[in-house]
Amino acid sequence: MSETDRTRHTIALIGGTGPEGKGLATRFAIAGHKVIIGSRDPARGIEAATDLNQQLSALAEVDITGDTNENAVSIANIAVVTVPYGGHQATLESLKFMLVDKIVIDAVVPVYFEKGPRPIDVPAGSATEEAAAILPDSKVAGAFHNLSAEILLDPDADLDADVLITGSGVAKEVAIQLASDIKGARAVDSGPLRYSRFVEGITILLIGINSRYKTHTGVTVSGLEQ
């Protein structure tokens, strides 16, 4: 990360102890951001942070700590939401006042498994729209839904995938910047929050394709010149 043209952010991963949260933590930390892995149970956040520090310390100077979701959010300027969908609503409601005026990037996919991945019906239309409804005083964007956790977790791996970003304003701009911090990722402005349902749905397709083709896939928009 060039010190001149990039901002060093403090990023809380809300519910960040799973593969997607740890994978994003890996890439954000390597890009030079301060990362806090939040969890309901602070011991799990600390364990995940210790694990990543051990893996990454030989590669780069990383700053990854673990804490409660509340503490993580309180010192961060950006929160990335990676809780399982089952905890999405309750977690965001509990953090609502701490997230006022902050940037919240939702990466949650409403999915359950019953003979393959299936969508959970979200009354708001998508997890990201639900987040925006719960957090009217935060700046909410959707991003990072379609990235393979396995590839994110390998700090040297080239992602070769697009990050489809929904939202507007500063939240979108920051999501675009964070996406460009990930090797092999390209940010694609995918429109307002109401398109989040389609981005989230792609993950369900990809989970099925991964299982069918025995690989880790992502999605790329062809025909874009950038």
Added chain:
Amino acid sequence: MSETDRTRHTIALIGGTGPEGKGLATRFAIAGHKVIIGSRDPARGIEAATDLNQQLSALAEVDITGDTNENAVSIANIAVVTVPYGGHQATLESLKFMLVDKIVIDAVVPVYFEKGPRPIDVPAGSATEEAAAILPDSKVAGAFHNLSAEILLDPDADLDADVLITGSGVAKEVAIQLASDIKGARAVDSGPLRYSRFVEGITILLIGINSRYKTHTGVTVSGLEQ
């Protein structure tokens, strides 16, 4: 098309006079299939066929005719559905008995436009699932939703996009074959019909991206080795 390993099909494009129908007709005809462009108004089907024949005759020996949807379906072994969603249910119900035992590949996206593309709520979950419900005695797959009509209409253009195919059995196999007939297209087995909603949704995303980036996009699944 090699005569030894490819089957020459007779393909009816139901509601095939729009850009997507004419685009697919272009590619299927160049691949050597007999193509009939169906329309409620046979004069419009004939007009579209005449138009394509004039454009393509210098490039390849193509066999494209126009007719009513009923006549087109009656002589075809494969029907590809490209009606606007508004006519989807009524059109398929009217052709139901003629489509018994035939392969039906649905390419319809339930979308309307109001400050950008928006999804039409389909009680069956997707246009393709709706087709399967209306046509219990046909072999239904979903495919070709995400291909740019503009690129399909240029017979020399490389599509550089995946064809996400939903369904099973012979309908899926034929959709895979037809996809591979399109230059630059790759078929991706995207699972059972219940995943069609996500494939259809991608088109809505792409329409928005096309408008935002002023280009014609498609979608590619990265990380597949084939």
